[in-house]
Amino acid sequence: MGNLLTVEDEEAGMAEEKPAGSRLTPTIKTLAARTGYSIGTISKALRGSPVVTPSTREAIFAAARELGYQANARGMALRTGRTYQAAVLMPITSAAGYEWDGVEYTQILSGISQALEGSDYQLAVHGYRKFDDACAIARRIVDQRLADGLIFSGVLSDDARITMLVEADFPFVSLGRCRKPFVYAHVDIDNEWAAYAATARLIAGGHRRVALINAGPRYSYALDRIDGFSRAFREAGLTPSLDLVRGGDLSTRFGRESTLALVNQPAPPTALVCVNESTTLGAMSALVSLGLAVGVDIDVVAYDDINVSAYFSPPVTTFYQPIEVLGRRLGEFLLRRMAGEKPAQLVEIFRPELIGRQPDNLGGRLIGPD
């Protein structure tokens, strides 16, 4: 025999050499060896198939628990064609000075992550810089099946991603809705109502020249807000001060600069509606520079995304919607959509809560005592 090892010797030798071998991640084969059942039966048992007898199922589960078996995601993915990935498109802004841009994404991701907790799905983040990149990534995700579902925001009024995904019948949930009559899962804030309510509050406070610091007009929600803004005026029998609407990126810089420009006009606004906290901070910085005090010389109503307006000086009246809740709902909807649920019922529109921190009736005082 010499140096040649019999099979038994070799096995013994290996068992001797690497006891670590026994601690190697257990696979379905390990379970098969342990329990004496075939790998097919093991798989069926673990997936809860009714064809396996309760007693064997129990034995298999016991062994799985004992060995700490966890199904290998790659194996499952390869066999089933599913990826067990939930993709999120995240806007990336690398420009210095725009660092606040997208801060709400931490909240959104938190919410989605919470919803996915305990499911088999991984949260995969795909960054994009330009809208076209987002479309390209979405298409790649669908074509190559890089994920089983997709979440994105920043919806345009005619959004190519939605068109494509609906057409491909790919599971997705958008934060925001487009203006095309598709049926698709989405979550949104009632932007029309929120702009209406903010504007109406200021009109009731006597204001007639209200500025709206808004997102760029290609975004669907920017249009929604203009709609609500206008409706508030119309319902009060007034003409909306549409000349005071500014659209742009929602950076602090934009908030500051557009406020400076607005106030330095011949016919300046007496009140400001800011669509997020970043622009609000910029607006307030501008007002301080101009020597105008909020609540004394001008009113400001804002939308609160990261709940920090309470700490502005003075605290400003906001419409607050915990964005993380939207994120959680996005995740929940995506799970249900991926489980096969139809999109029609996977729709929720959140109405933000008004937190009045100022009287916001300077317009009235300016025009005359009430």
Place this chain on the structure above:
Amino acid sequence: MGNLLTVEDEEAGMAEEKPAGSRLTPTIKTLAARTGYSIGTISKALRGSPVVTPSTREAIFAAARELGYQANARGMALRTGRTYQAAVLMPITSAAGYEWDGVEYTQILSGISQALEGSDYQLAVHGYRKFDDACAIARRIVDQRLADGLIFSGVLSDDARITMLVEADFPFVSLGRCRKPFVYAHVDIDNEWAAYAATARLIAGGHRRVALINAGPRYSYALDRIDGFSRAFREAGLTPSLDLVRGGDLSTRFGRESTLALVNQPAPPTALVCVNESTTLGAMSALVSLGLAVGVDIDVVAYDDINVSAYFSPPVTTFYQPIEVLGRRLGEFLLRRMAGEKPAQLVEIFRPELIGRQPDNLGGRLIGPD
């Protein structure tokens, strides 16, 4: 023959029925059929193996381009044991009122995402609520090989994750360093120096009672900052005002409340060092509430994480480090680490840039002319 189809008929029939079949995602087999080479050769050619002849390689690449072939990640993953996933541990704070918490994560993820762009790696985000969860997730990632590499932040002075990952020789990069003498890839801000410089600036401005609004003392960087804070006093021949150091979560609320408490003390600080923008905003809100004006009644120096301090009223002096740059470096280091590079050289400490927006010498004026 009747209804029976010959093979040729069937193929023709299928080609007729679903021309989409030809547009089915091409696999390596499709390429094999197209080019006439075996799948093994195709694989080697695509991976750039030197054993395949240039001419065949070229033919294979041409076919791959023509068909738009993209390697199936699941197949590769299963065979190679690699996952092509870069995992990031992201802290999640679901408590209302802490929405700002972790805003910098958008920046970090942006940076990482940019670094990963063009690589084969996917960015997978794992949310955690408590530190122990982060450890458990990290262990699961290693044990089940859920990812090929890991990035995390919020490093403790003795961080179980670092210990475990170093021990397992698993590729990772941390944002921040622990106080154990391990060799591991990491990126950090020079917190000791930053705190030293901020404090020294205030001491030079005549301040003797400086408060430090800091992270909780279990974080390594919180200790670094206390070290720098103390050194500034020592080098000036003074005793550090350690009784004015406050540690806590870095929320706006914490900034506000600790400032209120500090200022209402019998021996209040004449200046504040705030370790991030969130606490700074809270501190400024507190000062306004107390009727104290920054730059008039008290000095504030802060660390800038999302570059928004310029818009505070008044703008405060900050140490600014574009955090996205750190994120990008985290991603780059992880790629290199996953490619097998040794960790010793994958270390970079960033020194933030001072942006002096205030004289910060109120201490001098209060105490008397210099």
Place this chain on the structure above:
DNA sequence: ACGCACAATAAAAACGTTTTTATTTTTCTT
């Protein structure tokens, strides 16, 4: 007691790769 349905499980095939081993083709030596 003999097949027969049916239940339970085993065996085999497949997903798309990479890698190892085997085979064929080419080139070089003499």
Place this chain on the structure above:
DNA sequence: AAGAAAAATAAAAACGTTTTTATTGTGCGT
């Protein structure tokens, strides 16, 4: 020009699953 060595490619095996098909065993009716 025959043979060996080297180069190029093909074939097969493997990764860990799920699913389809095949096999075995059991209880039943007649």
